[in-house]
Amino acid sequence: MITKKMNDAFNNQINAEQFSSYLYLSMSAWFSTNGLPGFATWMRAQAKEEAFHGDKMFDYLLERGGKVELQKIDKPKGKWKSPLDVIKDVAAHEAKVTGLINDLVDCALEEKDHASNIFLQWFVAEQVEEEASVGEVLDRLKMVGDNPSGMFTMDLEMGKRVFQEPVAE
Template identity: 50%
Template sequence: MISKKMEKALNDQVNFELYSAYFYLSMSAHCASIGLKGFSNWFMVQYQEETFHAMKIYQFIIDRGGVVHLQAINEPEQSFASPLEMFTKTLEHEQEVTRRFNELSDLSFVEKDHASRIFLQWFVTEQIEEEANVNEAIDRLKMVGKEKSGLFMLDNEFATRTFVAPTA
Protein backbone atom coordinates (compact mmCIF):
# COMPACT_ATOMS: atom_id res chain seq x y z
CA MET A 1 0.00 0.00 0.00
CA ILE A 2 1.25 3.47 -0.87
CA SER A 3 1.30 6.26 1.70
CA LYS A 4 -1.02 9.23 1.21
CA LYS A 5 1.98 11.54 1.00
CA MET A 6 3.59 9.49 -1.78
CA GLU A 7 0.24 9.07 -3.52
CA LYS A 8 -0.28 12.85 -3.60
CA ALA A 9 3.28 13.51 -4.80
CA LEU A 10 2.92 10.94 -7.59
CA ASN A 11 -0.46 12.38 -8.60
CA ASP A 12 1.18 15.80 -8.81
CA GLN A 13 3.85 14.25 -11.04
CA VAL A 14 1.21 12.72 -13.32
CA ASN A 15 -0.16 16.23 -13.74
CA PHE A 16 3.31 17.63 -14.43
CA GLU A 17 4.02 14.90 -17.00
CA LEU A 18 0.74 15.71 -18.75
CA TYR A 19 1.68 19.40 -18.68
CA SER A 20 5.04 18.40 -20.18
CA ALA A 21 3.20 16.58 -22.96
CA TYR A 22 1.15 19.74 -23.61
CA PHE A 23 4.34 21.83 -23.53
CA TYR A 24 5.90 19.69 -26.26
CA LEU A 25 2.68 19.43 -28.25
CA SER A 26 2.58 23.23 -28.32
CA MET A 27 6.14 23.37 -29.63
CA SER A 28 5.33 20.71 -32.21
CA ALA A 29 2.35 22.73 -33.43
CA HIS A 30 4.44 25.91 -33.60
CA CYS A 31 7.15 24.18 -35.65
CA ALA A 32 4.57 22.72 -38.03
CA SER A 33 3.06 26.18 -38.51
CA ILE A 34 6.42 27.65 -39.61
CA GLY A 35 7.34 24.81 -41.95
CA LEU A 36 9.80 22.95 -39.71
CA LYS A 37 8.14 19.56 -39.94
CA GLY A 38 11.22 17.69 -38.70
CA PHE A 39 11.40 19.86 -35.58
CA SER A 40 7.65 19.35 -35.22
CA ASN A 41 8.27 15.60 -35.27
CA TRP A 42 11.06 15.88 -32.64
CA PHE A 43 8.68 17.64 -30.27
CA MET A 44 5.84 15.22 -31.10
CA VAL A 45 8.09 12.35 -30.01
CA GLN A 46 8.70 14.25 -26.76
CA TYR A 47 4.92 14.59 -26.38
CA GLN A 48 4.56 10.82 -26.78
CA GLU A 49 7.31 10.14 -24.24
CA GLU A 50 5.75 12.44 -21.64
CA THR A 51 2.34 10.85 -22.13
CA PHE A 52 3.95 7.43 -21.67
CA HIS A 53 5.64 8.66 -18.47
CA ALA A 54 2.33 10.01 -17.09
CA MET A 55 0.59 6.71 -17.77
CA LYS A 56 3.44 4.71 -16.23
CA ILE A 57 3.06 6.68 -12.98
CA TYR A 58 -0.75 6.52 -13.23
CA GLN A 59 -0.63 2.71 -13.42
CA PHE A 60 1.90 2.50 -10.59
CA ILE A 61 -0.42 4.46 -8.30
CA ILE A 62 -3.26 2.07 -9.11
CA ASP A 63 -1.06 -1.03 -8.75
CA ARG A 64 -0.01 0.14 -5.27
CA GLY A 65 -3.63 0.53 -4.14
CA GLY A 66 -3.65 4.32 -4.47
CA VAL A 67 -6.21 6.59 -6.04
CA VAL A 68 -5.43 8.59 -9.17
CA HIS A 69 -6.56 12.19 -8.85
CA LEU A 70 -6.50 13.99 -12.19
CA GLN A 71 -5.95 17.73 -12.03
CA ALA A 72 -6.31 20.65 -14.43
CA ILE A 73 -3.40 21.01 -16.84
CA ASN A 74 -1.87 24.47 -17.18
CA GLU A 75 -1.83 26.05 -20.63
CA PRO A 76 1.64 26.00 -22.20
CA GLU A 77 3.37 28.79 -24.06
CA GLN A 78 2.16 28.95 -27.69
CA SER A 79 4.76 30.81 -29.75
CA PHE A 80 8.53 30.92 -29.83
CA ALA A 81 11.16 33.15 -31.42
CA SER A 82 13.39 30.37 -32.75
CA PRO A 83 14.23 26.68 -32.57
CA LEU A 84 17.14 27.55 -30.27
CA GLU A 85 14.73 29.28 -27.88
CA MET A 86 12.48 26.21 -27.89
CA PHE A 87 15.36 23.88 -27.08
CA THR A 88 16.69 26.23 -24.40
CA LYS A 89 13.23 26.21 -22.79
CA THR A 90 13.14 22.44 -23.22
CA LEU A 91 16.42 22.06 -21.34
CA GLU A 92 15.13 24.26 -18.50
CA HIS A 93 11.96 22.20 -18.41
CA GLU A 94 13.81 18.88 -18.37
CA GLN A 95 16.04 20.15 -15.56
CA GLU A 96 12.86 20.89 -13.59
CA VAL A 97 11.61 17.36 -14.34
CA THR A 98 14.93 15.98 -13.06
CA ARG A 99 14.63 18.05 -9.89
CA ARG A 100 11.09 16.78 -9.33
CA PHE A 101 12.07 13.13 -9.77
CA ASN A 102 14.99 13.59 -7.40
CA GLU A 103 12.58 15.02 -4.82
CA LEU A 104 10.20 12.10 -5.34
CA SER A 105 13.11 9.71 -4.86
CA ASP A 106 14.07 11.55 -1.66
CA LEU A 107 10.48 11.25 -0.44
CA SER A 108 10.53 7.50 -1.09
CA PHE A 109 13.50 7.25 1.32
CA VAL A 110 11.73 9.32 3.98
CA GLU A 111 8.56 7.24 3.59
CA LYS A 112 10.62 4.01 3.60
CA ASP A 113 8.75 3.11 0.42
CA HIS A 114 11.13 0.71 -1.29
CA ALA A 115 8.75 -0.11 -4.15
CA SER A 116 8.43 3.58 -5.08
CA ARG A 117 12.18 4.07 -4.75
CA ILE A 118 12.85 1.25 -7.21
CA PHE A 119 10.10 2.49 -9.55
CA LEU A 120 11.42 6.07 -9.50
CA GLN A 121 14.97 4.98 -10.29
CA TRP A 122 13.86 4.34 -13.89
CA PHE A 123 12.81 7.99 -14.21
CA VAL A 124 15.97 9.32 -12.55
CA THR A 125 18.04 7.37 -15.09
CA GLU A 126 15.75 8.42 -17.97
CA GLN A 127 16.36 12.08 -17.15
CA ILE A 128 20.08 11.70 -17.87
CA GLU A 129 19.22 10.73 -21.45
CA GLU A 130 16.55 13.44 -21.74
CA GLU A 131 18.92 16.24 -20.78
CA ALA A 132 21.75 14.86 -22.94
CA ASN A 133 19.48 14.75 -26.02
CA VAL A 134 18.41 18.34 -25.53
CA ASN A 135 21.98 19.53 -24.89
CA GLU A 136 23.07 17.87 -28.13
CA ALA A 137 20.30 19.64 -30.07
CA ILE A 138 21.28 23.00 -28.50
CA ASP A 139 24.95 22.46 -29.41
CA ARG A 140 24.01 21.66 -32.99
CA LEU A 141 21.67 24.64 -33.27
CA LYS A 142 24.43 26.91 -31.99
CA MET A 143 26.80 25.43 -34.59
CA VAL A 144 24.46 26.22 -37.48
CA GLY A 145 23.56 29.65 -36.11
CA LYS A 146 21.46 31.53 -38.63
CA GLU A 147 22.63 29.32 -41.50
CA LYS A 148 19.43 28.22 -43.27
CA SER A 149 21.06 25.20 -44.92
CA GLY A 150 22.19 23.91 -41.50
CA LEU A 151 18.69 24.38 -40.10
CA PHE A 152 17.31 22.53 -43.13
CA MET A 153 19.68 19.62 -42.50
CA LEU A 154 18.72 19.44 -38.81
CA ASP A 155 15.05 19.58 -39.76
CA ASN A 156 15.52 16.60 -42.07
CA GLU A 157 17.38 14.67 -39.38
CA PHE A 158 14.80 15.42 -36.69
CA ALA A 159 12.09 14.12 -39.03
CA THR A 160 13.49 10.59 -38.59
CA ARG A 161 13.13 10.47 -34.80
CA THR A 162 10.56 7.95 -33.57
CA PHE A 163 8.99 6.99 -30.27
CA VAL A 164 9.49 3.45 -29.07
CA ALA A 165 7.82 2.67 -25.77
CA PRO A 166 10.32 1.17 -23.31
CA THR A 167 9.57 -2.37 -22.25
CA ALA A 168 10.98 -2.05 -18.74
Protein backbone atom coordinates in the same frame (compact mmCIF):
# COMPACT_ATOMS: atom_id res chain seq x y z
CA MET B 1 -0.29 0.14 0.40
CA ILE B 2 1.11 3.54 -0.49
CA THR B 3 1.11 6.42 2.02
CA LYS B 4 -1.04 9.51 1.48
CA LYS B 5 2.07 11.69 1.15
CA MET B 6 3.53 9.41 -1.53
CA ASN B 7 0.15 9.10 -3.27
CA ASP B 8 -0.18 12.89 -3.43
CA ALA B 9 3.39 13.24 -4.69
CA PHE B 10 2.71 10.76 -7.51
CA ASN B 11 -0.49 12.58 -8.47
CA ASN B 12 1.45 15.84 -8.68
CA GLN B 13 4.10 14.18 -10.85
CA ILE B 14 1.48 12.63 -13.13
CA ASN B 15 0.19 16.16 -13.68
CA ALA B 16 3.72 17.44 -14.35
CA GLU B 17 4.32 14.69 -16.92
CA GLN B 18 1.03 15.44 -18.68
CA PHE B 19 1.86 19.16 -18.69
CA SER B 20 5.24 18.30 -20.24
CA SER B 21 3.44 16.38 -22.97
CA TYR B 22 1.10 19.32 -23.55
CA LEU B 23 4.02 21.79 -23.65
CA TYR B 24 5.92 19.67 -26.16
CA LEU B 25 2.80 19.31 -28.28
CA SER B 26 2.57 23.12 -28.31
CA MET B 27 6.20 23.30 -29.40
CA SER B 28 5.50 20.76 -32.14
CA ALA B 29 2.68 22.97 -33.42
CA TRP B 30 4.99 26.02 -33.37
CA PHE B 31 7.62 24.17 -35.42
CA SER B 32 4.97 23.00 -37.91
CA THR B 33 3.62 26.52 -38.28
CA ASN B 34 7.14 27.82 -38.85
CA GLY B 35 8.07 25.40 -41.64
CA LEU B 36 10.18 22.95 -39.65
CA PRO B 37 8.36 19.62 -39.95
CA GLY B 38 11.36 17.60 -38.73
CA PHE B 39 11.58 19.53 -35.49
CA ALA B 40 7.79 19.20 -35.20
CA THR B 41 8.13 15.42 -35.50
CA TRP B 42 10.88 15.37 -32.88
CA MET B 43 8.75 17.40 -30.47
CA ARG B 44 5.70 15.20 -31.15
CA ALA B 45 7.81 12.18 -30.16
CA GLN B 46 8.86 14.06 -27.00
CA ALA B 47 5.19 14.73 -26.22
CA LYS B 48 4.34 11.04 -26.59
CA GLU B 49 7.26 10.09 -24.36
CA GLU B 50 6.11 12.43 -21.60
CA ALA B 51 2.54 11.10 -21.82
CA PHE B 52 4.00 7.59 -21.52
CA HIS B 53 5.85 8.65 -18.36
CA GLY B 54 2.61 9.95 -16.87
CA ASP B 55 0.81 6.74 -17.82
CA LYS B 56 3.56 4.63 -16.27
CA MET B 57 3.16 6.50 -12.96
CA PHE B 58 -0.64 6.32 -13.23
CA ASP B 59 -0.49 2.53 -13.57
CA TYR B 60 2.07 2.20 -10.77
CA LEU B 61 -0.06 4.22 -8.36
CA LEU B 62 -3.08 2.02 -9.07
CA GLU B 63 -0.98 -1.12 -8.73
CA ARG B 64 0.10 0.03 -5.26
CA GLY B 65 -3.51 0.54 -4.17
CA GLY B 66 -3.29 4.30 -4.45
CA LYS B 67 -5.89 6.72 -5.67
CA VAL B 68 -5.31 8.60 -8.91
CA GLU B 69 -6.64 12.14 -8.76
CA LEU B 70 -6.18 13.91 -12.07
CA GLN B 71 -5.56 17.62 -11.83
CA LYS B 72 -6.05 20.56 -14.16
CA ILE B 73 -3.32 20.84 -16.78
CA ASP B 74 -2.09 24.42 -17.18
CA LYS B 75 -2.07 26.06 -20.60
CA PRO B 76 1.44 25.83 -22.08
CA LYS B 77 3.38 28.60 -23.75
CA GLY B 78 2.69 28.75 -27.49
CA LYS B 79 5.01 31.37 -29.02
CA TRP B 80 8.76 31.53 -29.39
CA LYS B 81 11.15 33.80 -31.31
CA SER B 82 13.28 31.07 -32.88
CA PRO B 83 13.99 27.33 -32.97
CA LEU B 84 16.90 27.98 -30.61
CA ASP B 85 14.56 29.62 -28.09
CA VAL B 86 12.24 26.60 -28.23
CA ILE B 87 15.06 24.15 -27.57
CA LYS B 88 16.44 26.35 -24.77
CA ASP B 89 12.99 26.12 -23.17
CA VAL B 90 13.02 22.33 -23.61
CA ALA B 91 16.41 22.14 -21.87
CA ALA B 92 15.20 24.32 -18.99
CA HIS B 93 12.00 22.30 -18.68
CA GLU B 94 13.87 18.98 -18.59
CA ALA B 95 16.12 20.34 -15.84
CA LYS B 96 12.98 21.29 -13.90
CA VAL B 97 11.50 17.80 -14.40
CA THR B 98 14.77 16.26 -13.18
CA GLY B 99 14.35 18.27 -9.98
CA LEU B 100 10.77 17.07 -9.62
CA ILE B 101 11.82 13.44 -10.07
CA ASN B 102 14.59 13.91 -7.51
CA ASP B 103 12.04 15.38 -5.09
CA LEU B 104 9.81 12.35 -5.65
CA VAL B 105 12.74 10.03 -4.89
CA ASP B 106 13.45 12.04 -1.74
CA CYS B 107 9.80 11.62 -0.72
CA ALA B 108 10.04 7.85 -1.27
CA LEU B 109 13.16 7.71 0.90
CA GLU B 110 11.54 9.82 3.65
CA GLU B 111 8.48 7.57 3.60
CA LYS B 112 10.71 4.46 3.59
CA ASP B 113 8.82 3.38 0.47
CA HIS B 114 11.41 1.09 -1.06
CA ALA B 115 9.14 -0.10 -3.86
CA SER B 116 8.57 3.47 -5.06
CA ASN B 117 12.27 4.25 -4.75
CA ILE B 118 13.10 1.28 -6.96
CA PHE B 119 10.34 2.20 -9.43
CA LEU B 120 11.59 5.80 -9.62
CA GLN B 121 15.18 4.83 -10.47
CA TRP B 122 14.02 4.21 -14.06
CA PHE B 123 12.90 7.85 -14.19
CA VAL B 124 16.17 9.07 -12.70
CA ALA B 125 18.09 7.32 -15.49
CA GLU B 126 15.56 8.52 -18.06
CA GLN B 127 16.13 12.15 -17.04
CA VAL B 128 19.88 11.77 -17.54
CA GLU B 129 19.12 10.58 -21.07
CA GLU B 130 16.54 13.35 -21.66
CA GLU B 131 18.91 16.12 -20.60
CA ALA B 132 21.77 14.70 -22.67
CA SER B 133 19.54 14.38 -25.75
CA VAL B 134 18.21 17.92 -25.63
CA GLY B 135 21.70 19.20 -24.80
CA GLU B 136 22.98 17.66 -28.01
CA VAL B 137 20.19 19.29 -30.03
CA LEU B 138 20.89 22.63 -28.36
CA ASP B 139 24.63 22.40 -29.14
CA ARG B 140 23.91 21.55 -32.78
CA LEU B 141 21.42 24.40 -33.14
CA LYS B 142 23.99 26.84 -31.76
CA MET B 143 26.48 25.60 -34.38
CA VAL B 144 23.92 26.01 -37.17
CA GLY B 145 23.11 29.57 -36.13
CA ASP B 146 21.24 31.42 -38.87
CA ASN B 147 22.55 29.21 -41.68
CA PRO B 148 19.46 28.16 -43.72
CA SER B 149 21.11 25.10 -45.27
CA GLY B 150 22.32 23.95 -41.85
CA MET B 151 18.82 24.42 -40.44
CA PHE B 152 17.34 22.51 -43.38
CA THR B 153 19.76 19.62 -42.85
CA MET B 154 19.14 19.55 -39.11
CA ASP B 155 15.38 19.63 -39.67
CA LEU B 156 15.66 16.57 -41.92
CA GLU B 157 17.68 14.76 -39.25
CA MET B 158 15.26 15.67 -36.46
CA GLY B 159 12.37 14.27 -38.49
CA LYS B 160 13.80 10.76 -38.31
CA ARG B 161 12.89 10.34 -34.66
CA VAL B 162 10.07 7.95 -33.87
CA PHE B 163 8.76 7.33 -30.35
CA GLN B 164 8.85 3.68 -29.38
CA GLU B 165 7.38 2.69 -26.05
CA PRO B 166 10.12 1.11 -23.93
CA VAL B 167 9.78 -2.62 -23.41
CA ALA B 168 9.39 -3.95 -19.89
CA GLU B 169 12.62 -5.11 -18.34
